[in-house]
Amino acid sequence: MSLHCRPVNVSHSSPTEQTFLHVAGITKRFGKFEALREIDLDVGRGELVVFLGPSGCGKTTLLRIIAGLETQDAGTIVQDGRDVSRLPAIKRDYGIVFQSYALFPNLTIHDNVAYGLVNRRQGRKLIESRVRELLMLVGLPDSGAKYPGQMSGGQQQRIALARALATSPGLLLLDEPLSALDAIERVRLRGEIRALQQRLAVTTVMVTHDQEEALSMADRIVVMNAGRIEQVGTPREIYSAPGTPFVADFVGKINMLTAIAESGGRCRVGSLSLAIAKSGLVPGTAIRLYLRPEEIGIHANGAAPAGALPARIAKVEFLGAFCLVGLELAGDDVPVLVANVPRQVVDGAGLASGLNVRISLPPEAMRVLG
């Protein structure tokens, strides 16, 4: 697989026809602390965009500003061609699901879902059929008479989703909707939410700090750090072409090597000289190389391609379908690398700690950052 460095896709463009939500220059301070700084972002119609970032980076704050639950200090928000920057929450058009579900405990599931419909003075029949339709949509057609306390966490989350979708909002906001669930339920529900979102083609912004969730659900991921956007891109771009060291570190596992650029598409790591795909680096500059663990090839039985480096296996950590293999390169001042190898390959080649092997580091998989 060949990888090319693409420019980091941070969009600063003005709203286009395809843009449903246009966020520009959002800044937010809490006292002296700057929670968000000059956030620019466009979300296309029907797109699912995920805000991903470490705790405290401002994801929730940005989502709440989009919802009008928090007031930005500066910046504009245009939703569906309408400037909503200064509208109070009740005047905006969105449905929201919180981590805590926030279902009304004293109302039945039916009444919870119908909560926003009743207020629109729609006919009783219309409301009934809409509630039935929504409960069907989230796969809980028979639970209308129950109370939230009688349902599991995952079921409650579906009800919260149904309630948010009941009024057919133009925008769906989800703040860590799955983080209160156990691992199995989380995986199941993320598939369901994604399918539902695509079926209804509702523009959706979701917040999470779970990278797997982000990679599996998003059309595009917005990686945030310390109140700023680090990179915006499709899950594939974010994973295979991280634009900044932060993104490389935060999304997936990665090996980092400090190196000095040499001429002729090579660089020096300790006593080794490695080939890299990136050219035009001024010889002598310090660079950092990033390499995904699954890109490292391990050759155990003599048959190794040209340029493979000798190494010794330091340890093998069993993880089920995959194993993490710690590799000590032969040479002075060289780092320990971690490779990700399918279990069958480990078993087939008899990889075990202490074994001497040769490893290949594909030049095109080595990303140069910083």
Place this chain on the structure above:
Amino acid sequence: MPTSASTLPAVPMPARLTLRAHWQDRLAQGLLLASCVALALFLLAPLAMILIKSVQDKDGVFVGLQQFREYLATPALKESIWNTLWVSTSVTLIVVPLAFVYAYALTRSCMRGKGALRVIALTPILAPSLLSAISFIQWFGTQGLLKFMLGGASIYGPIGIIMSAVYATFPHALMIVLTALLLSDGRLYEVAESLRTPTWRKFFTITLPGAKYGLVSAAMVVFSYTVSDFGIPKVIGGNFNILAIDIFKQVIGQQNFNKGAVVGLILLLPVLLAFIVDWSMQGRLHAQFSARAVPYVPKRSPWFDTSMFAYCCIVSLLLLLVLGMAIYTSFIKLWPYDKSFSLRHYTYGLIDAGVISSFFNSLEMALYVALFGTIFIFGVAYLLEKTRGMPLAKSALRLLAAMPMAVPGMVLGLGYILFFNHPDNPLNGMYHTMTILVLATIVHYYTSSHLTAVTALKALDNEFEAVSASLKVPFYKTFFRVTVPVCLPAILDIGRYLFVNAMVTISAVVFLYSPTTQLAAVAILNMDEAGEVGAAAAMATLIVVSSTLVCVAYALLTRFLLTRTQQWRVAHAS
């Protein structure tokens, strides 16, 4: 390279952006401001009047601290400061250990009859503080059965005050200590057990530290109660002077409001101090318990359980003897000469003498206090906790809500006379009306009720309001459809608390009633003074009975709500 946002060079701040206010936001904010004004008017302004009066002489001329100097120079008055302090300290030192052992027995033993013992221990709350004073006079007074036990000392004076105050404050201390002990984490004991910690060491390293803040809080409440109570020393104090009596004498006896204000401020000091100690402890009390604390489950231990049971039975018996004597007195002809059964104290003493109207006044006032007080207090707590914006008004309102606990009832009552009876006050038509009694009582008991409401509201999901805004449902609809139903147990609890206290209150209202709005507790005071002990006891009994009925009704209603209209709560528990 990623830089922390906070270390970036500051960009020039643009003009601050605000959301366009929706009329619903304006409504909430208007209500918030109105509540601020109401509390300022009915709490701050009267207190401010006391401050002003204390530095003026009778003719309204500013004299600085002159009156304080005069007051402190009078030996008799200086003595009452000392008396107040030592009597209150004694009561505190007696009640807190008594209540702690009782609470310890209720939470840490496997004795029988915990439910009944708990209810009996709380009965003194239902009675006006005067009841215990009357009862102790019957037991230990000149004609008392147990007079010999005092060995020649008189019950009229500090002994009587201390005994009566111990009775009246016991349940207050018990409830606080009980809560502290119930909140402790059972896992600590399991760990200690696994480390083979001896029982006495568990007590000193886990139980006592865990209950420490509760004990301090209980001590402060008992101390403040005794310092501010006026009914007990009035009935049983004899010639023993204390501050609360001094205010009464200055204001009612000599009509010297300025001197009264001076004594009021002096009375305010110890209570304010106790309040500050308690308040600063509260934060730590709550920080101590993790949300995941596991309740402690006591294990059987025959010797310990039996001795705890014996202790609780003795205390309960003593409490019942006090209450019983008052009730008994109301049903016999004349203690101790003619002990035959008679209803004459009710028929002649109350009904024919026309005093019964003050009982109905009390009932009426208690109902108003419970109704309007609950609505106002819960509404303010909701606006504080669940609406957005107005941080300044909210801080002010929080402070105002906490203040009444630091103000003795007599001081509040005095402030009300000074403020509302002022000829230039457009509100002075309210003086001597039922309205002012209701307002004074709501303000007097504000803080506890406010805390109950805030606790209940904090337990609700913080995003209900955000969800209803996203569904375009006005906040007040969600308030009535979700917030109120979910908080109903707490709301009923506030109503009951206000009712029971309004039935027995005396110190805040003793300056404010008129002949047509005289209250039951005041009537007891007056009848006792006139030597009508039987009728006074009959009135006290009526108060106990009506408060008991309200508590029973509350218990039934709560149970009914839990099983019928609040199915969801049961569902939740299962």
